[in-house]
Amino acid sequence: MNQNNYHERRLLKISVYGALFFALMAIIWGVFENSKIILFDGIYSLISVGLSIISLITASFMKEQDFERFPYGKEMIEPIIILGKFLVITILCLFSFFSGFSTILSGGQDVNATSGVLYSLIATVGCFVVYYFLKRKHNNNHSGLVEAESQQWLMDTYLSLAVLAGFLFSFALGYTKFEFLQPYTDPLMVVIVSGYFLKVPITNMGRQIREVLDMKAENKYFELCQEIVDDIEDKYHFHESFLRVSKSGQKLFIEIDFVVSPDAWQPTLSEQDQIREEIVTKMQPISLKKWLNVAFTNDRKWAV
Template sequence: MKTEKNVLMLSAAGGLFFAVLGLTWGIIIQSSMIMFDGLYSLISLFISILAICISNFIQKKDFEKFPFGKGIIEPITVAFQSIVLFVMCSLSLLNGIKELVSGGNSINTGLALGYSIISSIGCTFVYLLMKKKGKRLSSDIIRAESNQWLMDTILSVAVFAGFIISVILGLTSFAYLTRYVDSLMVIITSAVFIKLPVKTLIRSFKEIVNSTASKEINDKIYTIVKNIEDEYKFENSVTRVSKIGRELRIEIDFVFNSNSILNELEEMDKVREQVSTNMKGIKLEKWLNVNFTGDRKWAV
């Protein structure tokens, strides 16, 4: 999908810009917090490049090699992204604690504020754009990228707030505490940021092991199936739904009885078409199987 690739290219370009900006600015003024921000952007850049490669591979049409699709690659990629971010946040947390214990460090708060303003505005713009595109394309990879930019936006705003506090402290009798602000911000942001990759990793793992789809999706599909079951007077129905990346795997088994009003093959195909049409509101690629049986044992 060309649009998805373009969005990922934008994310990669943004990651490169803020990685260079953050690492360079952080090294110049010796700010661990700004270097953390730049390092996060650098890792986001590598992840974006990986996401582009994975997106190209998923979109490649090679049904003979992958008869059941390549949707599983998407949650695996998102899980890998989450693990990388978790490791980075964990190491930054430990380094922040080490620096704080060793006495902190003094930085030029004026230059630090200049960086945080540029970073906050830029990251907010990219995040909002990624979020909008992610919803429209129903792409978990883009959603993962969007989450990274959300974290980077929060990080940039936190940097700005922290350095404002540092400026205020510098004007009071507590000026000696300003040397601890940089390290303390690294510790706080690292601890807060760990939560998001953990949640994403858990969600991706559920998709990898073929767990059931979300309650919202299940409720919609079960309602559609139940209405058709009542309309054609089937004895029962069994529905299985799982979400794998951008794909929704759906298997529906309708169980006949003597009162069922469906007999001909053409009528069965009509039901399949009816099911498919009623699911168009669910913005995911669908792998749909609709089966009919007179014995419930073939449905469970």
Template sequence: MFTSLARENMALKLSAVGAGLFAVAGIVWGLWVDSLVILFDGAYSLVSLALSLLSLYAARLVRRPATEDYPFGMGAVEPLVIAVKGLVIGLVCVLSFASAVLSMLQGGRPVQADMALVFGAVSVVGCLIVWIYLRWTSVRNGSGLVLAEQGQWLMDTVLSAAVMIGFAVAWLLERSEWSALAVYADPVMMMLISVYFMTVPVKMVLSSVRELLLAAPADEAMDEIHEAIRGLGLNPARVKVAKLGPNLLLEAKLVRM
């Protein structure tokens, strides 16, 4: 029977292995069919691999017991790592958008749409399997690191689905009277995907910064926390609450009777 920590480790390792495989496949296939979008998919997976390894290391730090130097443990590492992941993913999106704009200005880029379509279909299935497993794991252990990995793989699944649909459209365009427009399919997809993806890293960074600034947990979590505080015989109005990684910080104002 897996413990919560063992399940978290397993999920992070699976994410790292999957990211490595998709990185190699995306870069090799993207160079083969000369597709900017598939190259982005491979580069994103490569970044995901580095970030997954960072998450594995962070998970070990978070589980270390409190010491004299860190009396509250190292729970702050979790939101810090998630913020770094958000910033890196955002940078990848910005650079990819800039590459797509440059490609548009240069007159587009022809792509082997049929082979790119095959890659998109295989990638959708693979990414979806990993995302489902990570979602199943995060529901059972509530790990912020696994939740961040889940967000990365959701982005990769959406990207792969967009690649598949986009190249299906490009394949149809190549066989129609608008075949001249097919060269713009790849950069246009890249621009749309980059803009859409930017919302995910922005949310990751904002959420992590809130934790690092010791903001109050989400409203739905506060209801459960207040109920537990009442069970201890304390007045919730006199207790300050903040979430920092896997830790919950409470500051109670006690009044002498």
């Protein structure tokens, strides 16, 4: 196991243990205090445990080479798993939204605001610490699975922060003439938080769908590759060039086709390899694994 795989598995395990702790704490606290929003936080964390375990299993599976069944590598599995994770989170948010709305219509429910403030304060600080740790480590690891985990913890942090604000507001209502509104604050928080958080998984699912469908890679990768191809085309006076770049997980698939005019300089096999080496060297700033294919042709139809 190389260092990157070891660190990836270690970070995913930390995420699993952390999510399990907060899930159990929130579910027990939510049941004891009869709070729908705390229960939502706990169920979200519990689902995160299951999703994190899937990520851990996926990371172990992806590190094993299997050229016969996966000739292009297993990187395509990563966006599929991440897509599934955010789909589950979307379903949870939708379910919680309608559940909270239903509770409001039925007259709300009484919740101990003081206890809620204490819980959400502990949860906010704890979730942010785990998020910050994973995010800092991800910058050195460049794992899509670890990044997805850190995004989940960021959502949990915002959720807990929103819950804290809601409980503080509910606590304050108890000292005003609007005390009768207190039973509505808990389900209202569920509606607001789950509705707002829908955009996070939906946005991330869009990114993963692009990778699963093998669509054009993000501009930051494509533009750098295009700049390199343009430089090579000008340097060797090729007639035309075509660039295709797509991303799957931690691998960047790059295909470059140079159209060489029949009347111009024709690179030999060794010269073609030299150009390929030059391209690879210029692409070193891209930290992702690269599947590079560089072809040369006199006939444009083989490049289009």
